Amino acid sequence: MSTETLIFEKGAPGRVAATLPLLDVPTRPLDELVPADLLRSEPAPLPEVSEIEVVRHYTHLSQRNFGVDSGFYPLGSCTMKYNPKLNEDIAGLPGFARLHPLQADGDTQGAIQLVYELEGYLAEISGMRRVTLQPAAGAHGEITGLMIIKAYQEHRGEGHRNVVLIPDGAHGTNPASAALAGYVTVELKSNARGGVDLAHLEEVLASQEGKIAALMMTNPNTLGLFDPNILEIARRVHDAGGQLYYDGANANAILGIARPGDMGFDVVHFNLHKTCSTPHGGGGPGAGPVGVAEHLLPYIPGPLPAKGADGYYWEDAGPLSIGRVRANCGNFLILVRAYTYLRFHGPDGLRHVSDSAVLNANYVMRALQDDYHLWFDQPCMHEFVFSADWQKRGDVHALDIAKRLLDFGIHPPTIYFPLIVPEALMIEPTETETRETLDNFIAVMRQIAHEAKENPTIILEAPHDTVVGRLDQTLAARKPDLRWQPEPVEPVAARV
Amino acid sequence: MSYVPNTTAEQQEMLRAVGAETIEDVLAPIPEQVRLKRPLDLPPALPEPDIKRLMSRMAGQNADLDRYVSYLGAGSYEHILPSVVPHLVRRSEFYTSYTPYQPEISQGMLQAIYEYQTMVCQITGMDVANASLYDGSTAVVEAALLAVGAAGTGDVLVSRALDPQYRATLRTYAWSRGFTIKEIALEDGATSVAALEAALTPQTKAVIIQHPNFFGSLEDVRAIERLVRTTNALYVVAFTEPASLGVLAAPGDYGADIVAGEGQSLGSPIGYGGPALGVFASRSAFVRRLPGRLVGKTVDDRGQTGYVLTLQTREQHIRRERATSNICTNQALLALAATIYLAALGKSGFRELGEQCLLKAHYAQERITAIPGFRPLFARPFFDEFAVTTPLPAKELNAMLRSRDIVGGYDLSRDYPELGDAMLFCVTETRTREDIDTLAAALEDIAGGSR
Numbered sequence: 001m002s003t004e005t006l007i008f009e010k011g012a013p014g015r016v017a018a019t020l021p022l023l024d025v026p027t028r029p030l031d032e033l034v035p036a037d038l039l040r041s042e043p044a045p046l047p048e049v050s051e052i053e054v055v056r057h058y059t060h061l062s063q064r065n066f067g068v069d070s071g072f073y074p075l076g077s078c079t080m081k082y083n084p085k086l087n088e089d090i091a092g093l094p095g096f097a098r099l100h101p102l103q104a105d106g107d108t109q110g111a112i113q114l115v116y117e118l119e120g121y122l123a124e125i126s127g128m129r130r131v132t133l134q135p136a137a138g139a140h141g142e143i144t145g146l147m148i149i150k151a152y153q154e155h156r157g158e159g160h161r162n163v164v165l166i167p168d169g170a171h172g173t174n175p176a177s178a179a180l181a182g183y184v185t186v187e188l189k190s191n192a193r194g195g196v197d198l199a200h201l202e203e204v205l206a207s208q209e210g211k212i213a214a215l216m217m218t219n220p221n222t223l224g225l226f227d228p229n230i231l232e233i234a235r236r237v238h239d240a241g242g243q244l245y246y247d248g249a250n251a252n253a254i255l256g257i258a259r260p261g262d263m264g265f266d267v268v269h270f271n272l273h274k275t276c277s278t279p280h281g282g283g284g285p286g287a288g289p290v291g292v293a294e295h296l297l298p299y300i301p302g303p304l305p306a307k308g309a310d311g312y313y314w315e316d317a318g319p320l321s322i323g324r325v326r327a328n329c330g331n332f333l334i335l336v337r338a339y340t341y342l343r344f345h346g347p348d349g350l351r352h353v354s355d356s357a358v359l360n361a362n363y364v365m366r367a368l369q370d371d372y373h374l375w376f377d378q379p380c381m382h383e384f385v386f387s388a389d390w391q392k393r394g395d396v397h398a399l400d401i402a403k404r405l406l407d408f409g410i411h412p413p414t415i416y417f418p419l420i421v422p423e424a425l426m427i428e429p430t431e432t433e434t435r436e437t438l439d440n441f442i443a444v445m446r447q448i449a450h451e452a453k454e455n456p457t458i459i460l461e462a463p464h465d466t467v468v469g470r471l472d473q474t475l476a477a478r479k480p481d482l483r484w485q486p487e488p489v490e491p492v493a494a495r496v
Numbered sequence: 497m498s499y500v501p502n503t504t505a506e507q508q509e510m511l512r513a514v515g516a517e518t519i520e521d522v523l524a525p526i527p528e529q530v531r532l533k534r535p536l537d538l539p540p541a542l543p544e545p546d547i548k549r550l551m552s553r554m555a556g557q558n559a560d561l562d563r564y565v566s567y568l569g570a571g572s573y574e575h576i577l578p579s580v581v582p583h584l585v586r587r588s589e590f591y592t593s594y595t596p597y598q599p600e601i602s603q604g605m606l607q608a609i610y611e612y613q614t615m616v617c618q619i620t621g622m623d624v625a626n627a628s629l630y631d632g633s634t635a636v637v638e639a640a641l642l643a644v645g646a647a648g649t650g651d652v653l654v655s656r657a658l659d660p661q662y663r664a665t666l667r668t669y670a671w672s673r674g675f676t677i678k679e680i681a682l683e684d685g686a687t688s689v690a691a692l693e694a695a696l697t698p699q700t701k702a703v704i705i706q707h708p709n710f711f712g713s714l715e716d717v718r719a720i721e722r723l724v725r726t727t728n729a730l731y732v733v734a735f736t737e738p739a740s741l742g743v744l745a746a747p748g749d750y751g752a753d754i755v756a757g758e759g760q761s762l763g764s765p766i767g768y769g770g771p772a773l774g775v776f777a778s779r780s781a782f783v784r785r786l787p788g789r790l791v792g793k794t795v796d797d798r799g800q801t802g803y804v805l806t807l808q809t810r811e812q813h814i815r816r817e818r819a820t821s822n823i824c825t826n827q828a829l830l831a832l833a834a835t836i837y838l839a840a841l842g843k844s845g846f847r848e849l850g851e852q853c854l855l856k857a858h859y860a861q862e863r864i865t866a867i868p869g870f871r872p873l874f875a876r877p878f879f880d881e882f883a884v885t886t887p888l889p890a891k892e893l894n895a896m897l898r899s900r901d902i903v904g905g906y907d908l909s910r911d912y913p914e915l916g917d918a919m920l921f922c923v924t925e926t927r928t929r930e931d932i933d934t935l936a937a938a939l940e941d942i943a944g945g946s947r
Contacts, residue, residue, distance in 0.1 A: 095555025
């Protein structure tokens with residue numbers, strides 16, 4: 001139990017940490033150069049702290065944070081695998097980190113080569129024709145992919161197609177991206193085995209005839225289940241004139257085993273911060289490259305990397321391209337990490353990644369299925385979903401189980417998602433965990449299941465060992481306090 | 497090769513534990529028809545030392561800014577990087593963590609983001625800031641999306657002095673969402689107030705300018721504000737060069753409704769343009785319409801101060817198709833870097849940063865425009881970038897500079913052919929007087945040779 005004061009509450013007037021270069025040009029009053037009304041009258045009220053204070057403050061904050069390097073992080077759908085240190089070193093090389101995005105192609109041959117080759121690797125892994133590396137994250141990839149579909153359909157005179165189908169178990173970004181791209185979303189029901197309900201799909205395709213733009217799918221889906229009907233789904237959506245979009249959040253399950261392109265998908269996005277081990281950074285940055293099939297190639301964002309007789313160069317997008325989706329070529333230093341990861345693994349290593357991720361998930365799932373309600377009792381891929389409804393009878397909810405796990409130094413699973421499983425606990429161990437770590441997690445989860453029956457109070461009052469206890473979310477939302485403000489100074493008059 | 501720790505023997509035991517003989521039994525749910533029946537066609541695995549050699553060679557193919565003196569800005573800026581920043585950002589409890597959905601074990605990142613939101617408000621003069629967006633261009637897009645609202649229609653007026661890549665990104669999203677972008681013409685390298693006045697209509701949802709603008713010039717921010725206030729449009733001020741906020745009036749002081757810009761140069765490597773840091777701040781009236789994550793202060797069940805992600809009903813994982821934005825993953829680690837950077841520079845250092853950029857750029861501008869053939873393109877005040885005419889095409893000039901180990905300025909004819917042979921030079925605090933004198937001598941020499 002402890003608190004850490006804010007950086008604004010530390011230091012003293014006049015203290016400073018960083019030093020600037022010597023000022024070696026003539027100095028003069030700024031208002032000789034810039035009109036006074038465009039100048040700041042007072043410096044921005046930033047902290048005044050020394051270097052040691054900066055270092056101690058942010059070191060203390062880091063000690064109040066939990067990462068993959070701290071312990072097991074089975075956060076479903078997020079693929080919190082180990083982030084190799086090698087990747088960090090490579091991304092820090094000055095030849096990558098210290099490049100200006102507008103330097104001439106001739107001065108950035110290594111960078112363009114890296115992007116060119118990474119594009120090729122991702123195209124091969126996904127079975128797509130080409131891949132744009134511009135999108136900065138998965139959701140950015142989704143909107144990019146949907147815009148590509150929109151441009152393609154508009155060009156074919158089918159701009160009236162305005163419906164995007166989204167399974168009820170989908171990530172929240174899917175409907176949000178579809179709405180942003182100007183589409184109406186229609187939710188598809190899941191069947192008893194957790195896959196797309198083909199009868200409902202048929203019904204919706206009929207009722208929305210002529211209006212279907214796309215179906216967005218994750219496969220394996222958010223239940224960690226591979227939809228065995230994928231080829232049939234693809235056929236029906238294509239017959240209805242729709243495009244098939246692959247949300248690559250769960251690609252860690254299929255590397256070298258199956259490819260979205262071979263399943264019939266037209267557009268694929270990757271989350272390199274999941275599948276290719278680039279660190280999540282406390283929320284970002286990531287990278288969300290988008291691959292497309294041949295017929296969508298004219299519409300992808302540019303510029304794209306190309307290779308000619310004189311070396312590598314950036315080629316402008318064609319006239320049908322949707323245009324840019326951001327400035328510059330993408331989250332380049334994340335791409336460097338992903339490239340390093342793929343070169344380290346090679347084809348066999350990547351296949352071993354997915355095999356092991358699937359094995360670890362099944363191992364944990366089977367070990368705990370007598371203690372927690374396995375909502376869909378069938379072999380899983382890289383993740384699976386329990387329901388805490390057995391525990392709920394003793395008033396213990398998924399949230400409480402999550403909080404109790406914190407006492408054991410384990411990051412909780414994703415909870416209350418997917419929405420179709422009540423009291424969901426979505427568990428993704430990833431391939432980079434030892435058997436001992438998995439066994440320890442199993443033992444802890446069994447103990448919590450036991451506590452739920454015998455001593456629920458210890459769960460309901462959890463966490464016991466964290467720097468803060470459960471936080472008042474309602475207060476935070478009702479009276480938003482989103483920034484520090486100095487204590488109001490009493491007016492001079494009042495003091496007299 | 498992989499980072500899988502379990503041995504083949506261990507995996508055999510684990511397979512038996514789940515009632516399988518081989519991994520194929522576990523993969524049975526994937527139908528045969530969609531299986532890849534060959535190994536992926538990728539280069540073979542390489543051990544760590546070999547990768548290091550390979551990647552060092554590839555990195556060495558690039559003319560990096562440690563080896564060459566550069567005068568490129570045009571949206572991406574080189575500033576000093578105090579050693580404390582990367583050292584602290586590399587604390588792996590920060591960089592290997594996920595979005596702080598479990599606040600009890602994420603207080604470090606949550607508090608840092610709360611400090612970040614505060615510092616963004618301090619430098620922009622705005623009331624509220626979010627936890628980051630992808631980059632400056634998408635931050636400007638989100639500003640436009642907020643302005644057009646749920647209907648997604650109307651006009652957004654955009655200065656032609658907004659970064660060309662930002663304008664391109666805006667056009668993509670505007671087409672997709674269904675609103676209209678109208679570009680406002682320039683006058684002497686800045687937004688024409690007369691053209692803006694003529695373009696404003698009741699359908700105008702937002703006016704977007706960049707300050708300092710793409711040419712480094714300062715805009716008539718107060719005149720534009722007065723004009724925008726005659727309508728219901730939102731006043732959006734974009735920036736690409738955050739160091740300018742050290743000396744220039746804060747957008748909050750001249751009436752901006754939304755500030756959207758690029759914050760990468762605050763403590764993160766320039767990195768060939770990414771990852772970047774989308775900064776987004778607004779007046780408090782828009783707090784429930786903001787895109788992306790927000791961290792708020794609250795108390796725990798023991799009465800202690802703590803921080804949480806808040807107002808999440810705006811976001812995609814709760815609101816789905818009715819969310820204010822589709823953003824999920826953001827640029828949190830760069831927000832952390834910016835926080836540490838601004839703390840390290842502090843009140844006096846951040847001001848000095850702006851002063852040095854301003855003074856050094858003006859020194860360079862005077863040296864360069866004293867050379868025959870290099871005239872100031874505009875008469876406006878500027879911050880740390882300035883446009884000049886060139887006596888030969890910028891592309892040729894840059895090739896000649898490059899042979900002297902100098903990376904020249906930005907060739908303006910790429911995006912503004914109407915300006916003729918012109919170049920945009922950027923001079924920040926990282927350039928020395930000696931660097932600038934060397935550049936001036938080189939230009940003099942080249943110009944003399946071309947006459």
